[in-house]
Amino acid sequence: MTQLEYALSGIVTKEMKIVAEYEGVDEEFILEGVKKGEIVIPSNINHKNLIPKGIGRGLSTKVNANIGTSDAYPEIEKEIEKLNVAVKAGADAVMDLSTGGDINQSRRKILENSPVPVGTVPMYQAAVESISKYGSIVAMPEEFIFEVIEEQAKDGVDFITVHCGLTFESLKKLKDNGRVMDIVSRGGSFTIAWMLHNNKENPLYKHFDRLLDIAKKYDITLSLGDGLRPGCLEDATDAAQIQELIILGELVKKSREAGVQVMVEGPGHVPIDQIEANVKLQKQLCHNAPFYVLGPIVTDIAPGYDHITSAIGGAIAAASGADFLCYVTPAEHLGLPDKEDVKEGVIAAKIAAHAADIAKGVKGAKEKDLTMARARKALNWDDQIKLSIDPDKAFKYRVNKNISTAKTCSMCGKFCAMKIVSEYLGTSTMTC
């Protein structure tokens, strides 16, 4: 049975218990959230050693890190290193987006080594293997995508991105309205190429019931992909994007009726003033399904700094109700991220998630800031470092910029405001 089916039968699973404890909420709250489909717990019955996480309404905002090989960088070992860096930096989930080397092997190694939920986009493997098996992506038999999904499901993949809302109807909106960047989604581009070449409807839409059967068998959470997400600010919130979202909303209903857990993916590149509207639209059209956003990236002109452009958007999206932030690294739009990029990306997304959790009123969020404020006022450097989102970086600065006996920091030295005011107001005892 899936977590959703258990919830509908009123059964609190061990996964729900773990999530409740982690979030500091009642088991009943998780049960109700899962039952309504407002919370998902991606946890494939075959993923060994998984520490499940909950995603959705009333829970802390979660962060995903994308990793995986490409044809230019096919080494699996590098991806395992990135997995470890991502988890250490606090990623709540990872996606294996491998398209290079031995894709089965990299997914299996990542699953074996990952304590966090693992997602994939099965269409990537189907497309890559279709080239060697059938000569091209567009020559892929419909059957093949379902075979790949079943194989990945057996391996223990916890959630899959499926671009089911990319249909001839949504494609018509794209053509009628025009766009600067057409389609930037990789899975979306494979799907559209296949549809147009074969003049056939998207198999993941047409045979959605088949997808549901597999998802149900292994309790895979469907992540309904945004193949028509805008790839630049100019294309944001247009008819094609919204048409796709309407279709995804219908598929959310179908999934829930089948007892399959489901979330919805969102844009992309979006100007700041459109982010809240995008979140509200998704929640309304998709029946409060958890919203998983890429970024959003709030300006197109900062390559090299897109962890920042997306953390700005991610914070606003999550504060408006988005539940799950897909990180963007400084390498976005330029190349495959390395492990340093992965760390930067996770930390930036974690900052966005935490900033939003304060606004969302998530349990324990603002208390972390209060504890830091107290440590700062007390000039307690050990605690300040421990409480940091990135303790390693904070420690390096503390050590490199100060002599070891310094009570204040080298910014103001003996003119430290905390020190002077505490002495005269007698408000705080210096602990170091």
Ligand SMILES: C[C@H]1O[C@@H](n2cnc3c(N)ncnc32)[C@H](O)[C@@H]1O
């Ligand atoms: C949808 C997003 O997924 C990310 N993406 C796609 N493939 C990979 C990969 N192998 N490694 C890391 N990130 C990837 C890109 O950042 C893209 O924008």
Ligand SMILES: Cc1ncc(COP(=O)(O)O)c(N)n1
């Ligand atoms: C949040 C998120 N992560 C990954 C993908 C897959 O990428 P693509 O749509 O380019 O295949 C996506 N659509 N959304």
Ligand code: MET
């Ligand atoms: C056009 S580059 C591929 C992905 C892109 N950064 C996106 O968001 O959607």
Ligand code: SF4
């Ligand atoms: S520009 Fe780079 S990241 Fe963007 S779609 Fe092309 S290959 Fe992918």
Ligand SMILES: [Zn+2]
């Ligand atoms: Zn982009």
